[in-house]
Amino acid sequence: MPELPEVEAVRKSLVELVVGKTIKDVFVGWPKIIKKPLEIEQFQDALQGQTILDINRRGKFLIFVLDDYALVSHLRMEGNYSVRSHDDPEEKHTHIVFKFVDGTELRYRDVRKFGTMHLFTKGMEHTELPLAKLGPEPFAAEFTQNYLKEKLMKTERMIKAVLLDQTIVTGLGNIYVDEVLFRSSIHPERIAKTLSDEEVALLREQAAATLEESIQAGGSSVNTYMNSRGESGTYQERLLVYGKKGEGCKKCGIPLQKIKVAGRGTHFCPECQK
DNA sequence: CACGGCACCTGCCCGC
DNA sequence: TGCGGGCAGGTGCCGT
Numbered sequence: 001m002p003e004l005p006e007v008e009a010v011r012k013s014l015v016e017l018v019v020g021k022t023i024k025d026v027f028v029g030w031p032k033i034i035k036k037p038l039e040i041e042q043f044q045d046a047l048q049g050q051t052i053l054d055i056n057r058r059g060k061f062l063i064f065v066l067d068d069y070a071l072v073s074h075l076r077m078e079g080n081y082s083v084r085s086h087d088d089p090e091e092k093h094t095h096i097v098f099k100f101v102d103g104t105e106l107r108y109r110d111v112r113k114f115g116t117m118h119l120f121t122k123g124m125e126h127t128e129l130p131l132a133k134l135g136p137e138p139f140a141a142e143f144t145q146n147y148l149k150e151k152l153m154k155t156e157r158m159i160k161a162v163l164l165d166q167t168i169v170t171g172l173g174n175i176y177v178d179e180v181l182f183r184s185s186i187h188p189e190r191i192a193k194t195l196s197d198e199e200v201a202l203l204r205e206q207a208a209a210t211l212e213e214s215i216q217a218g219g220s221s222v223n224t225y226m227n228s229r230g231e232s233g234t235y236q237e238r239l240l241v242y243g244k245k246g247e248g249c250k251k252c253g254i255p256l257q258k259i260k261v262a263g264r265g266t267h268f269c270p271e272c273q274k
Numbered sequence: 275c276a277c278g279g280c281a282c283c284t285g286c287c288c289g290c
Numbered sequence: 291t292g293c294g295g296g297c298a299g300g301t302g303c304c305g306t
Contacts, residue, residue, distance in 0.1 A: 002299060002300095003299060003300095006299075032282085060300080074300080074301085075299095075300090076282095076299095076300050076301070077283090077298070077299065077300060077301095078283095078284085078298085078299085093284085110283090111283080111284055111285070112282080112283045112284050112285085112298090113282080113283050113284080114282065114283065114284095114300070114301080115300095116301090129302095130301085130302090155276080155277090156276080156277080157276085157277070157278095161277090161278095164300090164301095166300090166301080173299055173300070174298090174299055174300085175299055176299090220299080222298095222299065223298080223299080225299075242299090262278085263278080263279075263280090264300095265297075265298080276306105277305105277306090278304105278305095278306090279303105279304085279305090279306105280302105280303090280304080280305105281301105281302090281303080281304095282300105282301095282302090282303105284298100285297100285298090286296105286297085286298090287295105287296090287297085288294105288295090288296085288297100289293105289294095289295090290292105290293090290294090
């Protein structure tokens with residue numbers, strides 16, 4: 001479901017809802033979501049008595065900072081959190097529940113069960129997978145023209161595949177890659193190493209600008225995405241190509257096309273993107 | 275090592 | 291109406 005702007009919206013809402021709460025116990029209904037430790041009882045024992053001190057984000061990962069641990073959570077396609085009273089009826093597809101001492105609980109729902117959670121001793125999370133190999137975020141100081149140019153020049157892949165690669169730049173997903181490529185007038189199937197300096201500069205600017213605009217709008221709610229307070233984002237109203245096959249291009253008016261690139265549905269303008 | 279393809283799951287939508 | 295195929299905002303692992 002979510003790319004960087006949506007995860008940031010979830011993070012902000014969760015900070016308001018659960019920071020300061022202390023975990024009494026944890027229900028695990030689908031153990032495969034817990035990737036570390038693999039022994040579910042260890043996961044539950046470790047979390048008992050821990051207080052949520054803060055919630056950070058790295059790329060598309062949420063990081064719950066606890067007294068002694070860091071819980072790294074990835075929502076993948078459809079994961080979502082909500083905070084309810086323990087006696088509210090449980091929604092379908094609820095797989096993990098963090099029960100707090102105050103009678104409320106943080107519920108993790110995930111229709112497709114693709115989401116993941118990794119529990120680390122506090123401070124260890126950044127040097128181990130899944131966070132260790134992530135590249136810079138588009139607005140990070142390290143995401144420079146030279147950095148991106150160098151990465152693009154040493155691969156034979158198509159530009160769309162490279163922008164989806166979280167070790168090159170983290171935060172973009174299928175929606176925002178299509179948007180960024182349209183805004184940069186670059187065809188998604190261009191071989192990355194054929195991009196000019198000007199095109200690389202444009203990509204870098206548009207990646208940062210697109211994500212920043214979407215964060216301001218609370219992310220995009222294309223299907224059912226919502227933050228943890230149940231609120232939708234509004235950036236879907238400003239998308240230029242994603243999900244708009246057959247509609248007129250905002251720049252030139254000819255119908256937008258949808259093709260498959262790097263295994264993903266890809267929206268673009270055959271006139272504006274060369 | 276780099277890359278493409280597939281697996282992981284469920285639900286929905288479309289065409290027959 | 292029912293069924294099969296294809297699709298979905300992501301990533302890790304596998305084989306070539």
